Amino acid sequence: MRLLLVEDAEGLGEVIQEQITEEGHAIDWVQSISHAQACLHTTHYDLMLLDLMLPDGNGIDLLKKIRKSGETTPVIILTARDQISDRIKGLNAGADDYLVKPFDLSELSARIAAVARRYAGNPNPIIKIGTLEVDLTRHFISRDGVSINLTAREWALFEAFIQRPGTVLSKSQLEDHLYAFGSEIESNTIEVYISRLRKKLDRGQLETVRGLGYRMKFS
Amino acid sequence: MRLLLVEDAEGLGEVIQEQITEEGHAIDWVQSISHAQACLHTTHYDLMLLDLMLPDGNGIDLLKKIRKSGETTPVIILTARDQISDRIKGLNAGADDYLVKPFDLSELSARIAAVARRYAGNPNPIIKIGTLEVDLTRHFISRDGVSINLTAREWALFEAFIQRPGTVLSKSQLEDHLYAFGSEIESNTIEVYISRLRKKLDRGQLETVRGLGYRMKFS
DNA sequence: TTTGTATTTTCAGGTGGCTGTCAGGAAAGC
């Protein structure tokens, strides 16, 4: 695989570069948005690691621009702990995953592997889940040719279940997926979104495991 | 499962305790090495979560002592980012895994499940018990393709038998497995849950050993 | 900036499932 790393912090950049090279991937490392754009013009990348705070602009704008141009290259966002709202904007703008700094390198490797697996071979995979057709890159779902629109939060929740099919996910696990560690939610937000997801796309697939959490069946 | 958490930070301890309880395990939380030793003397634990920086000493010394005594209980170490050398010492001293603070709760859950699985000597999480198929990580049981739903307590009881196949477990042992310290049960709760378990999945496998306890046969 | 719309979050009322307890009866052992 060939990766593009956009990260202005010297230390972190070096570490990541080293790690990824060690795993047998090719990686180009740039430290600004303008350089990133130059790279994207000339080369095809299989995956992009994108820091949001950059000297010449915000990474989200870059991401939006990329997606607008129809590019479906998967993007993993690297964000600092205190930029939660950015993270949500990022997912909205078409990011595939995110990592909160500081993160474990093993965690990074795992995510990279996961994203790579998801996209292995075909550039725009459409997954079938029961009667649902799911376009991972475009955050787009349809059933029987009818498109189903999910909001950012709804998609994030749905995604959590896709990533671990058949597993029971507790409410706090789901919270961790939707919100940053520490940004505690004190209401029944997860329940509400479960309810909304069911209304939009459930045909009995999203079941409650009382006292434990929720599980999505893919039959 | 029954876990021992050794962690002096109030906030983190509470969060972990909550999460693990939610997943249906029993957890005892102590904040010092001396308390930990007391617990280890009196009770059997399936897994131990060990912070290294503790008010009355270093967790590694505790770990070493435990291992020296021949105890094989799996241990997951919780370390801060700047204590990497400790981390290595920890693995040397006989830890099974480590987590760097701050960590994702879902990550913790995953590691716990992994260690528990490894410890049970069962890399493949799907166990066959007679006509039953049991997916340990997913808390999921089926017979002849029909799923059987267990409540949290029922599952916890069932789990106790899975972990010690063919062993006679006394009522007080089962109570210890289901409930944390202090929350003593004064009624025949265990009997009631045995009855409920039998109704849901027994085909003569769960037998009473009068005066001693119960045993589950795996044929 | 202001306005209008979509989304997110919170709140509150209602429902049903789970849990622990008890009591009466059955079974085992003496």
Add this chain to the structure above:
DNA sequence: GCTTTCCTGACAGCCACCTGAAAATACAAA
């Protein structure tokens, strides 16, 4: 027979969960 131990149906209280609707917030267009 009697005593002890175990089984199990029933039940009340609790708590997890569901969901409509309102309030707060974010976002886009004018």
